[in-house]
Amino acid sequence: MDYDVIVAGGSVSGLLCAREIASQGHSVLVIEEDSEIGTPEHCGGLVSIMGIDELGVVPMRATLDNKIRSAAIFSPAKKSFSLDARSQKVIVLDRREFDKQIAHQAQTNGAEIRVRSSLREIFDDGIKTSEGSLKCKIVVDARGVSSLIQKDRTGILQSAQYEVYADWIEKDRIEVYFDQEKFPGFFAWVIPTRRDEAKVGVAGKGINAAVALESFLKEKGKYSTIRKVYAPIWIKGPIQNFVSKNIVTIGDAAGQSKPTTAGGIYSCGLGGIFAGRSVSKFLESGKSSDLLEYQKTWTDKFGQEFEHMLLARGILERLDNKSIDKMFESITPEIVEEISKEGSFDFHTISLAKLLGVKGSVKAIQAILGSEFRRLLT
Ligand SMILES: Cc1cc2nc3c(=O)[nH]c(=O)nc-3n(C[C@H](O)[C@H](O)[C@H](O)COP(=O)(O)OP(=O)(O)OC[C@H]3O[C@@H](n4cnc5c(N)ncnc54)[C@H](O)[C@@H]3O)c2cc1C
Incomplete structure (x- = not known):
């Protein structure tokens, strides 16, 4: 055996899972197909302090972009109301730095991380990667929405998110815009990262997200673009089986991001942690019930809430x-x-x-x- 566990996908869920497994003394390799952990960033970075606390990560100065004080929600005719978000303690993370921080935690615990290495195929006793074959007892699929695209396209929306400079950005206020013609089944968002800088995005059923985002930005006023990201989001909730034979699926790959907002740092990250604990137990006991415990733990925590989110989405x-x-x-x-x-x-x-x-x-x-x-x- 080359490793006890190989995790495919070096983002929030995969790295937290590896951190947990390595902390119990098992050998674990994380393979990440991109050439740098955390890059390209495809996330708004919005998360609650309570959430990342539970993930066991204390944001460092480099990780924390901004603190949010309020959220303004707009209807199609620009009727609006504003929520005071101070008690919810919401922050904006720099995902590039945040993912590196978790990678460091995983590495310190003994995990090995390889970038520019891509999962190609899974076997009963290991995997084939872009660099050759490796043997392991358990494969963790943490490949994000790209893993779901192969299984079911119907729960996927296209999103576009640009990082922009503009003087209309309010530093500590998130904005959410509903419009069923422009962003069917979803919304447009403005997440300020610092003064005059924000991540502005849109998603919606059957739209050209780039075109919709550019016309939204034009309506907002003058802006300069720093970075553009196009990424699919999953809105259909958890998949049926998180565990199948020697494969454990976590994070976005398991549909663990919120069906309402597609936010997943917290719920996907906890998916990685719960899976890591169950995999460690299984490696010690050899009992498949220990492996299956992961799905039960995640569902006990999020199952009902996600069902309600699916209803709200409907x-x-x-x-x-x-x-x-x-x-x-x-x-x-x-x-x-x-x-x-x-x-x-x-x-x-x-x-x-x-x-x-x-x-x-x-x-x-x-x-x-x-x-x-x-x-x-x-
Ligand atoms: C535009 C946008 C904005 C978002 N904003 C927020 C937000 O504000 N707050 C929030 O909580 N969530 C947000 N999310 C969701 C959040 O980013 C995800 O839920 C979270 O990153 C899921 O983590 P993950 O580790 O499961 O998967 P991902 O972060 O998607 O990571 C999957 C990793 O697997 C790698 N990979 C893929 N295929 C392979 C392969 N074959 N071999 C090896 N590696 C592979 C990828 O390169 C990637 O690094 C947003 C998502 C999008 C698209």
Whole structure:
């Protein structure tokens, strides 16, 4: 055996998984097809401090780009409300640095990392890489959404995200724009990274994300582009089996990013940690039940929340622009205050239910039903 475990994919989930396995004294190799850990960065970097605390990472000065104080949400007709995000303690990470920080943790624990090495094929006793074959007991698939594209394309949206300089960026305010014609089933976002600098992105069903983003930016005002990223996002929730024979699937490859926002640093990172612990147990006991424990642990933590997110997504997909504008009208200052005070960034469906009016806002429910009727009549 060359290694106990080989992890394919050197990003947040793969590196955290390797860190856990190496910490228990097992031999683990991470292969990453890009030539640098953390690059190219395809992430907004938005995460809660509580979330990364649970991942066991304390952000360093180089990792932390910004702190967020509020979030402004806009309807298609530019009706808006603003949430006070201070109690949710949301920060913006530099993913390039963050991934390197976890790589360092994994390496310090004894993991080996190889860049420019790509997984080609998985066998019962090892893998074939771009550089030859390697033997191992367990293969961890942490290849992100690219692993899902081969299995199921239906849950994938195309996204585009540019890093831009512009004087209309508010340093500590995230902006989210809903418009079912421009970004069907998703939204546009502005995530400030520092003064006059932000990651601005869009995603949506069946759109040309680059064209949609450029016209969104033009509407916002003058800007200069520093970096462009195009990446698929997965919005269909977890896959059925995280473990199959000698293959353990984690992170985005297992559908562990939020179906509402596609945010995955926290839930994918924990997927990597839970998997790493189960794999370590399995290597000691040889019992497959120890390996299967990983799926149960992740589902106990996130299963119900992800189901609710899928429901919320189903509702959003059925709303048209008029209904969304109507819904915004029914959002009261009391609801906004309640969410600002009690809402959670990582488990946000209670806040969503409040906003969608499921709890108490008759007007909003009418808006949803109204749009369904219109759909039936066409
Ligand atoms: C535009 C955009 C914005 C986002 N913004 C946020 C945000 O603000 N907050 C948040 O929490 N989440 C955000 N996300 C989601 C977040 O980036 C992912 O959920 C998270 O990075 C998933 O981590 P992962 O390790 O599972 O997979 P990934 O980060 O996708 O990493 C997969 C790794 O596998 C490597 N790989 C692929 N194929 C192979 C192969 N054959 N062999 C070897 N290596 C391979 C890739 O190069 C990559 O390094 C965003 C995603 C996108 C696309």
